[in-house]
Amino acid sequence: MQTKGSSNRLSGMASRSRIPTLLISMFATFASFYVAGRLLQDAENRVYLIKELDMITGQGQSAISVDDTLKIIACREQHKKLSALEMELAAARQEGFSSKHLTASATNGTHSKKRPLLVIGIVTRFGWKNNRDAIRKAWMGSGAALNKMESEKGIIARFVIGRSANHGDSLDRAIDSENRQSNDFMILEDHVEANEEVSKKAKLFFAHAADKWDAEFYAKVNDDVYINIDALGATLATHLDKPRVYIGCMKSGEVFSEPNQKWYEPDWWKFGDKKSYFRHASGELYVISQALAKFISINRSILRTYAHDDVSAGSWFIGLDVKHVDEGKFCCSSWSAGAICAGV
DSSP, X not given: OOOHHHHHHHHHHHHHHXXXXXXXXXXXXXXXXXHHHHHHHHHHHHHHHHHXXXXXXXXXXXXXXXXXXXXXXXXXXXXXXXHHHHHHHHHXXXXXXXXXXXXXXXXXXXXXXXXXXXXXXXXXXXXXXXXXXXXXXXXXXXXXXXXXXXXXXXXXXXXXXXXXXXXXXXXHHHHHHHHHHHOOEEEEEXXXXXXXXXXXXXXXXXXXXXXXOOOSEEEEEXXXXXXXXXXXXXXXXXXXXXXXXXXXXXXXXXXXXXXXSTTBOTTGGGSTTSSBOOSEEEEEEXXXXXXXXXXXXHTTTTOOOOSSHHHHHHHHHTTSSOEEEEOGGGOTTSOOXXXXXXXX
């Protein structure tokens, strides 16, 4: 039987035990509010940073640094890879992760689409159909042969041309008619054909090609150059390990400062001793890797062009972390042994 004194002691002990419990509950409640507040603040910060990044990297917005541009390119590549893996995972889940799907695919001869090795832009002009026909017969092919080169060799070739200053005139109609028959043009609707605008046309080719095709390399070629496609493909395969590479017959041409000269350079005063350009690839044929083509695509509105497209391309890469490859096989006018191209 409990006495009155023992009952009071038990009541006091129960009261004291409730006090720490209450303190712990209060502390846990405050901690929950603090953590929730920090999480909300972090979420708001992330939303703000994402909006700022979208504003910085938006098309036609203010310029971004070279480092940021290359980082954006790398992030986009990782995003593409992640999206592809997510699609493969979804397909695998749908099939129950069984090997029957893989067996059926192998039996039917279906395979995942492979990234093209190269996209070639053959810069051409109005009235030069004879040159284009000669190229089609010599190395590019047409119809089934052109499709075969794309599917088996992973090489896509297109003639690159803009529009007439008198949009819709006979010049434009002739190109449209030729393209309906051959289906081998890249028509730059936002470019007006002019002899002094060739550099801008080359820039737009790289930008549009990078947007349209996810290839390893992109090449600019003149419409009077013949190419050994197999040799070109084999040469480029040796450079697949270089993420940012610029390949061509490197030279340093003379700068012409007189307006009456054929190769007059309006910005002649910018080039060192005002007599010679920096090292750059000859415009007959040069190749750049995917990262550089995407760099051009992202920065097309602010990249400066000069009188010649080869000088312009060289200026875009000279300040970047790019591997310049002086490839003698790309010297089309030398007719040297082992050359993969020849100018006519």
